[in-house]
Amino acid sequence: MLKLFKYEFRKSLAVKVIILCITALIEFFFLIGLYGENDNIFAASAFFLFLMAFVATVIIGVHSMRLLKNDLNTKQAYMLFMTPNNSYKILGAKVIENGVSIFLAGAFYLILATINMTMIVGKYGRLSDMLDIINAIFAVNSWEEITLPLVASYVFVSVSHWLYIIAVAFFAIVLSATFFNGKKWNSFASIAVFIGIVIVVNILLATILGGASFSGSSIIINSTHNILTAVVYLVLSAVMYVITAWIMDNSLSV
Amino acid sequence: MKYDTNAPIYLQVVDAIKLDIINGKISPGEKLPSGRDLAVLYTINPNTSARVYTELEAQGICYTKRGMGTYATEDLKRIKACRDEMANETLNKFLVSLKQLGISKEEAIDMINQANDICIL
Amino acid sequence: MKLESINVTKKFPGKVAIENISMTLEPGHIYALLGPNGSGKTTWMKTVAGLIKATSGEVKFNDVAVNTDSRKKIAYMSTEPYFYDWMTVGDVGKYYQDFFDDFSMEKYDELLAGMNLDKKLKIKTLSSGMMAKLKIAVTMGRNADVYMLDEPLNGIDLIARDEVMRMVLTSASEDNIMIISSHLVEELEALVDRAIFIQDGHFAGMYDVEQLRVMESISLADKYREVYSGVREA
Numbered sequence: 001m002l003k004l005f006k007y008e009f010r011k012s013l014a015v016k017v018i019i020l021c022i023t024a025l026i027e028f029f030f031l032i033g034l035y036g037e038n039d040n041i042f043a044a045s046a047f048f049l050f051l052m053a054f055v056a057t058v059i060i061g062v063h064s065m066r067l068l069k070n071d072l073n074t075k076q077a078y079m080l081f082m083t084p085n086n087s088y089k090i091l092g093a094k095v096i097e098n099g100v101s102i103f104l105a106g107a108f109y110l111i112l113a114t115i116n117m118t119m120i121v122g123k124y125g126r127l128s129d130m131l132d133i134i135n136a137i138f139a140v141n142s143w144e145e146i147t148l149p150l151v152a153s154y155v156f157v158s159v160s161h162w163l164y165i166i167a168v169a170f171f172a173i174v175l176s177a178t179f180f181n182g183k184k185w186n187s188f189a190s191i192a193v194f195i196g197i198v199i200v201v202n203i204l205l206a207t208i209l210g211g212a213s214f215s216g217s218s219i220i221i222n223s224t225h226n227i228l229t230a231v232v233y234l235v236l237s238a239v240m241y242v243i244t245a246w247i248m249d250n251s252l253s254v
Numbered sequence: 255m256k257y258d259t260n261a262p263i264y265l266q267v268v269d270a271i272k273l274d275i276i277n278g279k280i281s282p283g284e285k286l287p288s289g290r291d292l293a294v295l296y297t298i299n300p301n302t303s304a305r306v307y308t309e310l311e312a313q314g315i316c317y318t319k320r321g322m323g324t325y326a327t328e329d330l331k332r333i334k335a336c337r338d339e340m341a342n343e344t345l346n347k348f349l350v351s352l353k354q355l356g357i358s359k360e361e362a363i364d365m366i367n368q369a370n371d372i373c374i375l
Numbered sequence: 376m377k378l379e380s381i382n383v384t385k386k387f388p389g390k391v392a393i394e395n396i397s398m399t400l401e402p403g404h405i406y407a408l409l410g411p412n413g414s415g416k417t418t419w420m421k422t423v424a425g426l427i428k429a430t431s432g433e434v435k436f437n438d439v440a441v442n443t444d445s446r447k448k449i450a451y452m453s454t455e456p457y458f459y460d461w462m463t464v465g466d467v468g469k470y471y472q473d474f475f476d477d478f479s480m481e482k483y484d485e486l487l488a489g490m491n492l493d494k495k496l497k498i499k500t501l502s503s504g505m506m507a508k509l510k511i512a513v514t515m516g517r518n519a520d521v522y523m524l525d526e527p528l529n530g531i532d533l534i535a536r537d538e539v540m541r542m543v544l545t546s547a548s549e550d551n552i553m554i555i556s557s558h559l560v561e562e563l564e565a566l567v568d569r570a571i572f573i574q575d576g577h578f579a580g581m582y583d584v585e586q587l588r589v590m591e592s593i594s595l596a597d598k599y600r601e602v603y604s605g606v607r608e609a
Contacts, residue, residue, distance in 0.1 A: 003473045011459070075457040081426050083474040084446040182388045249443075253427040259564045259594035262585055294544045297537070299405055299568040302585055 004085060004093035008067075012101065015063045019056045019105075023112075026052060030116065034123060049116070053109035057102050057159065061166045064098040068170055072177040077254035087248035091170070095241050099163050106159045110152060153226035160230035160237075167240035168197050174244045178252045201236065255296055264305040267296050269340070271306070272315055275326050276337045283328040286316060376402050376520055378423070378552055382432035385418050392418040393576040395432065402520070403549040407563045407584075408556035409599055410573035416556045417454065419573065420523045424451035436521070447476065450519035454526045456506045458498050465494035467513055475517055483516035489538050503530045508539075515542050522546070523554045528562055540566055560596045570595055572602050 026048045033042030071080055071094075080090050176190035183189075255270065257263050274280040287295055292303040307324055310316040314332050318324045327333065352362055378400040385392045393415035400406060408416050421427040423434050425441050434441045436449065458467050464487065471478045487494065490508040501509065507530040514522065524543075528536055543566065547553050554571075557563055564584075572579040579602055587593050593601070 006473075007459075007470070010461070014461075075453065075455045076459060078426065078451075078453055078457040079459060079470070082424060082446060082451055084443055085474070086443040251428060253421075257565055259561070259596065260588065260592050262588045263565055264585060290545070294541055296565075297540055297544070298565045299585075300544065300547055301404065301568045302565070305585070 001085070001089045001093055004080075004089060005097055008093050008097040011067055012060070012063060012097065015059060016101065019052070019059060023049070023052050023056070027112070027116075031119075034119060046116070049109075049112070053106075053113070056105050056109065057162055060101050060105055061098065061162055064094065064101075064166060065169045065173060068094060068173050069177075072173065072252070072254065081254050086245075087252070088242075088245040091174075091241060091245045091248060095167065095170070095237075098166060099237075102159055102163060106155045110155050114148070149223050150226075153223040153230075157226040157230040157233070160233040164233040164237045164240070165198065167237040167244075168194055168201075171197070171240050171244045174247055174252065177254075178247055205232065263298055264302050264309060267292075267298060267303070267306045268309050268313075268315075270296075271310060272336055272340065275315065275333060276340065280326050282326055282330060282333065284326050286324045286326060288323060376437055376550065376552075378521055379435040379438075380419070380423070380432075381435060383419065383422055383429050383434060384431045385415075385422060385427060386430045391576055393422070393573075396573070396576075396578045397432075398571065398578055398581060400521075400552050400554070402552050404569050405543065405547050405553040405555065405567045407560070407567040407570040407595065408554055408573065409560060409570055410556075410579075411603065412558075414573045415576040416573050417525055418576075420451060420525055420554070420556065421453075423521070424449055424523060426451070448520040449523070450514050450517045450521065451523045452510050452514040452525060452527065454529065456498075456503075456510070458509075460499050462498045463494065464492055464496045464498070464501075464509060467498070467509065468494070468516070471513055471516060477518040478516050479518060480516075482518075483512060486512035486515055486542060489542070490535060504532060504535070507531050508535055511539055511542065515546050519551065521552045521554070523556075525556050526558070527555060528557055528559050536562065560599050564595050567595070570598070572599070574603065 026045050029041055030045035030049060032038065033040070033045055071077055172190045172194040175193055176186055180186040180189050255267075257266055271280070271286075275282070280286070286292070286307075289303045289307060290300055292298075292306065293300040296303070298306075307316065307318070311318065311324075313336075314327060314329070315336060316324050316326050352359075357365075380396050380398050380400075383396045384394045396415070396419055408420070410416050418427060422429050423436075423441065425443070425446055436445045439445070441449075462470070468478075468480060468483045468487075471483070472480055484494075487509075490512055492505060492509055492512065496505070498506075507527075511524070511527050514524065527539055527543075531539060540562075543553060543555070555563060555567065568584055569581060570584050571581045582598065584595050587595065587598055591598075
């Protein structure tokens with residue numbers, strides 16, 4: 001499966017390189033703004049760096065959906081399905097490669113943010129002011145300190161949730177290629193399935209776990225809660241993966 | 255080699271090889287290509303090339319040495335008899351054509367005497 | 376070693392592509408798979424390769440239903456191009472080497488040389504003729520038990536065609552099955568020894584080609600005409 005992983009990585013490389021280059025460019029402007037004492041450039045690039053963290057993970061995830069769709073619906077499907085690899089390996093390589101990429105992206109931006117923060121503190125020494133701004137952005141009442149572990153757990157649960165969303169999307173894409181192929185209502189049905197599952201699971205989680213669902217600004221509750229929620233989403237992703245791979249192995253024709 | 259695809263291909267290859275043996279392109283006792291090499295040489299199916307050798311062997315034109323391959327016969331009498339057979343076949347076809355054209359034997363002999371020598375490269 | 380198609384049927388929305396195709400194929404033969412466009416030849420081949428799941432019936436390879444493992448011994452070459460477009464000719468070889476134990480890089484290099492294809496060429500820049508040659512080279516680079524070539528002579532110039540036939544003849548052996556589907560029946564006349572006719576998704580007969588010539592004095596091409604239009608040439 002390592003070999004499959006190698007090719008999945010290669011397929012998604014171009015997009016990642018572009019994201020990295022854009023981030024490097026913004027970081028460059030950030031440094032100019034910080035050390036050249038240009039507040040406008042500093043603020044703008046800080047904002048864009050923050051934005052890139054989200055944009056990067058979204059793009060990587062969406063791109064992997066597009067790659068899956070291509071690998072199922074075009075003749076390139078033969079490349080994967082003529083090899084003696086079962087669907088669990090084929091899909092597994094995609095899921096793992098995507099998961100690792102997104103986690104690494106999350107970690108990368110977290111580290112970048114930490115370095116940038118350190119540079120800001122080094123230059124201005126006003127960390128408490130900075131934290132006030134961040135608190136304001138997240139509308140949290142500061143009953144828990146913004147510490148690195150908290151932020152890291154936030155990144156962890158965000159990424160896990162996103163992976164879960166991607167897993168549902170993979171399921172919808174495979175469903176579409178397997179059962180809705182050639183039918184006029186194909187796109188409509190697969191999108192409906194995708195949205196349906198996300199909503200239903202969201203409701204179930206809210207009911208069963210009471211507040212464990214992922215939503216906007218009320219995420220930063222505490223580290224433990226974040227981690228538990230993340231684990232739930234990872235388990236759900238695994239379940240979706242198994243179901244999707246089973247359908248691929250038993251019913252999919254390319 | 256261009257084949258008449260309405261007639262058995264193996265027989266056409268058999269004739270081609272017999273011709274080569276008769277006119278010396280293949281020497282008596284010379285080693286013949288393996289079944290697979292023959293198939294590639296003549297662009298024919300390997301089963302067809304096997305049939306070629308089976309037929310040639312049945313006609314005494316070649317023989318197989320176990321483990322070593324197939325060889326053209328060294329029996330010069332057999333080769334001459336083969337030449338005579340093929341010549342007679344051609345002659346008969348020629349005579350049939352003549353008959354169809356209404357040309358008599360005497361006319362034919364005149365035509366042959368007057369015809370230019372054929373050069374085969 | 377044997378390949379059995381047992382009542383294989385495949386239905387797509389609004390169309391029955393193949394129905395109840397039953398036949399047994401044996402090693403040591405080169406089969407022509409013949410029939411007009413849309414008669415089901417590709418669908419059948421893809422079902423054998425495991426790319427398509429039959430609606431009913433099954434394909435058995437060595438008495439076992441075709442599965443992920445069978446792909447180790449079965450090589451399928453589709454009519455359409457299918458390589459990733461960021462690859463080079465060399466990358467394609469490496470891909471096959473990565474996933475197929477029976478792939479020989481040396482054989483691949485030889486075949487590429489015979490077809491005049493450079494390993495550094497990018498897939499994106501290949502002409503359709505070069506692509507057709509590459510597909511064959513990489514498929515024949517494998518040492519499989521069953522080779523299925525779907526229209527291998529399409530888009531290939533005359534000289535390369537001879538090279539393709541030579542490749543097929545040197546790879547064919549007592550131990551493998553070659554199945555070649557083609558519209559160019561005349562090109563296959565001397566190459567194949569058995570012919571399978573598919574008509575409207577149904578099996579329409581398997582013939583020993585040389586026997587047709589011996590017993591009926593009919594070429595494969597003329598037999599094709601007879602089967603598909605009911606007309607016998609004078």
